[in-house]
Amino acid sequence: PTFFYHKMLLTLHSKHFSLFRRPPSNGTVVGLAICLHILAGDGDEVILLTPPWLGYRRMVHLTGAVPVGVPVDTNTFDMDLDAIASAITERTRAIIVNSPHNPTGKIFSATTLEGLAAILTDASRRYGKPIYLISDETFSRIVFDHQPCPSPTQFYPFSFLVYGYSKTFMAPGQRIGYIALPSTMPNRQEIRRVIGILQQSAFGWCYPSVLMQYALGDLEQLNLNIEHLQKKRDWMVKALRDIGYKLRTPDATFFLLVRSPWQDDCAFAELLASHGVFVLPGTPQEIPGYFRISLTASEEMISSALPKFQAAFQAAIG
Numbered sequence: 001p002t003f004f005y006h007k008m009l010l011t012l013h014s015k016h017f018s019l020f021r022r023p024p025s026n027g028t029v030v031g032l033a034i035c036l037h038i039l040a041g042d043g044d045e046v047i048l049l050t051p052p053w054l055g056y057r058r059m060v061h062l063t064g065a066v067p068v069g070v071p072v073d074t075n076t077f078d079m080d081l082d083a084i085a086s087a088i089t090e091r092t093r094a095i096i097v098n099s100p101h102n103p104t105g106k107i108f109s110a111t112t113l114e115g116l117a118a119i120l121t122d123a124s125r126r127y128g129k130p131i132y133l134i135s136d137e138t139f140s141r142i143v144f145d146h147q148p149c150p151s152p153t154q155f156y157p158f159s160f161l162v163y164g165y166s167k168t169f170m171a172p173g174q175r176i177g178y179i180a181l182p183s184t185m186p187n188r189q190e191i192r193r194v195i196g197i198l199q200q201s202a203f204g205w206c207y208p209s210v211l212m213q214y215a216l217g218d219l220e221q222l223n224l225n226i227e228h229l230q231k232k233r234d235w236m237v238k239a240l241r242d243i244g245y246k247l248r249t250p251d252a253t254f255f256l257l258v259r260s261p262w263q264d265d266c267a268f269a270e271l272l273a274s275h276g277v278f279v280l281p282g283t284p285q286e287i288p289g290y291f292r293i294s295l296t297a298s299e300e301m302i303s304s305a306l307p308k309f310q311a312a313f314q315a316a317i318g
Helices: 002-012 026-039 054-061 081-087 110-127 190-200 210-220 227-243 265-274 299-317
Strands: 045-052 065-072 092-098 132-136 159-165 177-182 255-259 288-292
Touching: 002 190, 026 054, 026 092, 026 132, 026 159, 026 177, 045 054, 045 227, 054 065, 081 110, 081 227, 177 190, 177 255, 227 255, 227 299, 265 288, 265 299
Parallel strands: 045 065, 045 092, 092 132, 132 159
Antiparallel strands: 159 177, 255 288
């Protein structure tokens, strides 16, 4: 099955991933955990862009390393390259970059990623050891307005690309993905060997199920209806702004990140819940004062929810 999986990926992704070797994983989370355990240990540091995905800090702590948060720009949600450069120390082993970014929906441009690569190259040279980039590309196929979505791995050789299919197909219970290593990665074969050891021993048998591996060809023929998802994005962004909420239009992902009318976003999430609308407050995801909405709701659910968003907003502002 694993041979079949590799052959299928080479066929399906020959244009986009021709420079990569792809050990299979049963989803993005396992792929990220394996990369972190290869790279980081006691006393090391791993840089995270904040707000981060909820699981990053815990995964870094499990290696014995210390997560170091670097906030994105609060106005644009773009990377703050100067802040990243300042956060790098001799103990920095890796940076996790999530583009498109969850929860902001920001796609980092090629110019920004080239700047990041220059910073990592300079710091690696200064400290005499590579600082690795772990690229979490979970949402790389959920992109709006036909925008380009460059991979951070295109610009920096010491990179791991981690991808999973569950978000693309909105089926998080179905675990299949891969870790990709660019041809520019030094010691690539040795890294592949270590990934295999971790998959088979330290993490248990962390391969996709045989069923998922054989289903991959059919899964790749499924088309996520981006146009329908974008229609819901545009509808909700306009409707929420008309009510009085403040939010940016996301480039990608299936989330909206909305500024809470109360400083206490958790309290406002409770107020929304009392009206029958459930959102994720920003505080647990390190962006207090905001809340996150999922666009995976049906049109009927959105139609039902919008008057409740309005009622909660009016109650909040008095």
